[in-house]
Amino acid sequence: MKKTINIPIGSQHIALLEPVRFKFECENEKIVGVDSDVGFVHRGIEKACTTKFKYDAIGYVVARVCGLCAITHSMTYTASIEKLIGGEITQKAKYLRILLLELDRIHSHMLCLSHTCENAGFEAMFMRIMGDREDIMEIQELITGNRVQFDYISIGGVNRDIDAALAKKILSKLELVRQKVLGYMDEFTNNWSLSLKFKGVGILTLDDAYRFNAIGPLARASGVQADVRNEIDYLPYNEIGFKMQKHTEGDINARNLIRLNELLNSIEMCNNILEGLPEGEIFTKLRGKPNGESVVRFEAPRGELMYYVKANGSAMLERVRIKTPTFSSIPAFSHIFTGANYADAPAILASFDPCLSCTAK
Amino acid sequence: MTTYSILIIAPLLFAFSVLFGGLRVRNVLTVVFVLFLAGVSLTNIFLVSSSTQILFSPLLHYLFILLDSIVLIYFLWQGVIKKHNLVTFFALLQMMLYAAVVFFSSSITSSDILIDEISSTMYLVINIVGGIIIVYALGYIESEKFSRFKKNGFIALLFFFLSIMNFIVSTNNIEIFFLLFELTTLCSYILIAYHGDEVSSENALKALWINQIGGVAILIALIVSITQYDTVYFDMLINNINELYLLPIVFLTIAAFVKGASIPFDKWLLGAMVAPTPVSAMLHSATMVKIAPYLMLKLAPAMSGFVSLSITLIGTFVFFSASLLALSKDYFKEILGLSTIALLALMMALAAIGTKEATTACLVLIVFHAISKALLFLQAAILEKSFNLKYVNDINGLINHSPFVVLFIVVGFASLTLPPFGAFVAKFMAIESIANEIGNNPLYVLALIFIALGSVFLTLLYFKVLTKLLAKDVSQEKEIHVDIPKLFTVPSFALLALLVMGVYVLYEKEFLTTAQVFVPVVLIAVVPLLFATLLFKKAHRVKEYHCGEKEEPQLNMYYFEIARSYKMAITVVATVLILVLILGAML
Amino acid sequence: MIEVILIIVAPIIGGLIYGLERVVRARMQRRQGPPILQPFYDMLKLIDKQALIVNPYHSILGIMHFVTLWVVVAFVVLGQNLLYIIFLHLLSAIFLIIAGFSAKSIYSHIGANRELQAMIAYEPILIMTAVGFYMINGSFDISVIRNNTSEIAGLFLIFLAFLMIIPIKLKKSPFDATEAHQEIVGGVEIEYSGIFFEFLYMAKWLEYVFIYLLLMLFAGDSLILGAVLSVTVFLLVNLVDNSTARIKMKHLIKIVLGIGLSLSMINLIGLSYV
């Protein structure tokens, strides 16, 4: 007698923001196998980048690979082009770029935490974090003029400046958010029902994290020292107080704690930037066309994002390869699901913070 | 001639005559004879108002001793040729003990036959339900690949079985009771091994040796009873019993546990599944296992304090655990089997409580359980013969193909759980009487918890099965037509009629109020029809929601895995409880 | 007469409780929340929607669930036998479960299966509660229970056990795994639409009425105590709902059966000595 059942999640499912299909092979509610289909969002952006758009417009196009880390996408792309053209941008532009990158990380991590809570059936917490996240969204709207797709970074610098009044407003809002985050910290560590749901669930061991090349918070929660912010020098991360977070348990709880700690670290970095913002231009016109190959990586909220760009000196690029965070985490996901309880699946899924829209591009 | 002797002798004679003769003659004769038996057992209720008492001549007693010896020798022989050490051992043990019994033999005499209300009720169950089972066995056995003689022999054996059962509920003599007990063991042994293959014979031997434990227990009880109370009669034993020395009662109880396949003696009943389905039906509903509650009821007046409590606890514990175990099964007959074990244990527990309410509950349960189980096994036979289905998991959407079978299964299960049927009333009364007992002894709280959990598990179990039947696909419109022989459908309806009559009797005797009878009926029958006509015209059919996917996910039944360690623990606890019972009675 | 009116308006009362609860929950999450009459808007809208069915049994069983639940509430109001009511209530749950299994949808199956498991958790405790009342009043009849004085002191532990099963029945955190929107999209109710979903939606209201009526039994003949109990429990349930995550079926059964049964057992043993 065959005892397993297939439980599909997706492509449309309330626990998913995006179309992705997991098929869980379950014995009763215990998952014994996972099959995933991630190709629903495939739009053909890589192809369009080499046939449809000129290199200077691509920054806005690749931002639409993903709405959540749009800024990281345009940042990474822009950095590769700047590398190929050659030329330095101002220190102030670099700082502003980091500011937006970190703000984006804050709102994305908050979204992920709230989403994890919702999928764990904790609606109140979801609402609480989503409510507080609006503060960050307001800051972003004030700086860039849009809540989600910032279109803030252009080749040569950034598009808008921050004046002193705005900086002050942001600082006060960030302080508010910091207090709130400390409150979540307490909730995530002390709530009994959350610990039933999160502790010891969805474990990725250190060895597996290495073997499956896990990245981002997923890897750091298992104890891998993998944070691209530590491995690059295009942006002066070390000057503004970046600290790598690490945990060793590798369960959902550890991932949440990593995110919470990163929130605090990011808020601190934003404070440092706003307080020590150098004077200067925000935009340098870069002359010339890109030529050659470059590989550039950045740390998106979900882990490492990589662009490979090959150009031949004309306005059309030869190849744009986008390696996105969720894409490279998928083998690790499938591994974690095996052996878990189906009732935990949505929470585990949310704790990876997957984003399929970039996976399929 | 009194009715009881007709009931005992007529089936015996008929059994011999049915051995020969062609198909048509046999079928017609059998149906007529079954009707006759039913009639006799019904008249018995009205004729025999007070209890009948009869003493057998010594000659008859010698005949019984001879028969007993032959049966025991046959067991020994089977043990030796089948090389089954346990069978051999128990056969030898029984021979020794039996020799001791014959050697001691008591001097005081009482009536050998004693018919009271309980016996009359049992006659009804045995003859009417058993008769119906034999009728459908006629249909069943035709499709087996046996020789003509073996087919006739099968029917004959069933009648033989009826005769023994009728005798067993009439007798008052424990020696004769022992003989009949062994004869039922023998019958079941032959019936289980009827297919003649490896598995059958193995399971038959298993049934044999486990049942022999019961024999041993009876013999010990006999020896103790003769040495202590100098009697071999139930009534005298019960009347003279000393509160402090209940050992014979306890050993007889153990015999009941064995026959009732109570855990830890449950293996034989499940093994009996390999026999042709009517045999299972026979064993489960009307005959064999019913000896257990019957014996309990008979002994109940003699029980007191500790013994009563521990039997109640054992019974309710087994009720709970068997229901739990049944949840993990997928084989339809096995589910039915485990639920039989559970309900039998409940009956024994109720009998052991011994209050009037509990005894009534027990009797009601005996009757309704017999009818419902007969009905369900009949459906199992139909599933097997007409649809080739044995596993619950495979019966998905049966309602599309045979609404009647589904109806009967639904009714069968409903009658074991839901108002207004008897099993529900019994459970209801059980809770009430146990709640009363808690005032006397707080330990009954445990029994209450077991009953509460067990009844929930049983409900779960039945509805787990039911859920499979109803699934209907939108797209699948074509139906397969399956012929169900008349010999299956007619008994089904007969059993259904019995159920309804049972409810009516309950209502007459004021176990149920009008509202309690009619509300569920209205809910189950009238409401759906009403709404169906009102609403369905407008409704559109669509497919189920599969997250937007077109591909249908694979559905399978949920099963409740029960860890091996739990199973072990259940057996151990049950065994320990029984040992405690024996030790407690000894001290 | 008053009983008849009470029975007829029972769903409406339930709807009001549900509406109030949605507002209270929203407020606890610092949201404005829907209007209190929202459940009735939903209800009227559902009547107006086109009804889709996947198979007739499925739809009928949903309706039977609703009707049975209504009868259960009616029996409570009329003061019938408590034990009988509990079994009838079991029947209504069973209709829902069979309905869940009769659709060919995996979520419906999982939901029904979880509903079954939840039954394992709450049914014994309901029975124990009934026995508790029986031991004090000497009768299972609700009319008798209601005419005696409040037994909440004598049944305090059973009362606590009863509190534990309220979130299961009302599908509230932490015991709402049977409905779990994020996992199984509502479970049993997934395949219902239009007027058929309406019945399930209203059944939920009746469930509220049923639970609060049972709760009132603990107050005996004192209406004031009953009101105080209901309000307190209402707040308590919502506060707990807003401060816990959904726990798994496995934990649910262990916690509720383990704690609930032991509490009621101790209480019953205590009663037997009194």
Place this chain on the structure above:
Amino acid sequence: MLTSFFKALANLFKTPKTIDYPLTPIAKDEKYRGVIEYNQDECIYCLKCEKACPPGAILFVPVDNPPINEKNKKGLKYHYNPHLCIYCSECVRACPKPQEALWQSNKKGHIGIKDDKINDDWFELEELKK
């Protein structure tokens, strides 16, 4: 768990955070990136904006009665589709006369309904362009 328990209790008596949006309008910052606005009198018809726009939300299509402007040699008319625009402001950055000919307002795009035939009309324009 207790903290959130009491927090929920406290929240019950606080005013909600909700902004009753359609009734209480939310003021948009002047830097909010809303729809692109255009002044045909100031435009010099260099078509840089059209080329710069990634999705092609600005089209200059030849029509019979074009706007009167001396720079408009080819008889083109400006078309803008707020439902195709991704609000990236690249056009404004490309325009030689930003804030005069082309600028980004802080107005939200209008909600389209079925009768607007947003997509079909634009397809026709794109056909015309070719």
Place this chain on the structure above:
Amino acid sequence: MFDFKPIRKKSPWILHYNAGSCNGCDIEILACLSPKYDIERFGVINTGNPKQSDVFLVTGPVTFRSRERLIELYTQMPEPKVVMAVGSCTCTGGVFRDMYNVENGLDRYIPVDVYVPGCASSPELIIDGLVKALEILESKTKEIEKPFKLFREASLDNTIVNRRNSALKVGEDTTDDEKN
């Protein structure tokens, strides 16, 4: 007869489907549920289940793989229903217009009632769109609206007939492990 139409407005339950968007608009839909915007004020419940929804929120330019699911979901929604295209890429294709795996807007497949522009549409725009959609919902009849394209039906043969043939025959050994 009681007029239900005004009631429809008061209880719009939404179904959200992402047909290949960038998540930008999806998280804004999520933000609409958050305390600041709280669209539950309008009676909105995010059911996630087509059979109980009135408003179909679609984001994304409809990729090749999403289209069948989109239509399946659409057909499973009972009438009356409204469809909202949220975000520029859903309305017309947005930046993804003319990419090889998308087909330029939701209205190539199903009738769209409300187009909400923006990349990403802000919660305010989505609420505006919802208000508009509710007006349209009120005026709708219960007539069945059909999608513009349909795709193949999945074939079903996992029926009782087939399984019956593969079921075990009587007399075969059945319960190896469970018996012991």
Place this chain on the structure above:
Amino acid sequence: MMKKIETSIDTLKKDIKEFYDYKKWHFLTLNGVALEDDMLEIQWIFSEYEVKNKIVVYYAHIKYDELIPSIVEIIPSAIISQREIVDMFGVEVEGSQKGLYLDEDSQQKPLSGCSI
């Protein structure tokens, strides 16, 4: 710092096995670049943990009809990039089937030089 090391599809497995220490190197992705003359460059990109800007690229030039060996035994997470390459370039990789982004029976090879 990008270091490019040439390899060929015959020696690839050996090279990678020698090179790859799973606690030191992080496998980024598999990449394909269409070249002229119907050639394809396949790159296996690695970075080193906790070291600034250290990227190593193994690459091989192949024809479209050549079978690319799979490195899944060495690096399990390469499976998904391999499937992507199969979809996007229409090449064959040992043990990887089409169907990650495109349909299984799709004839498209979007990124190859001679697309659709």
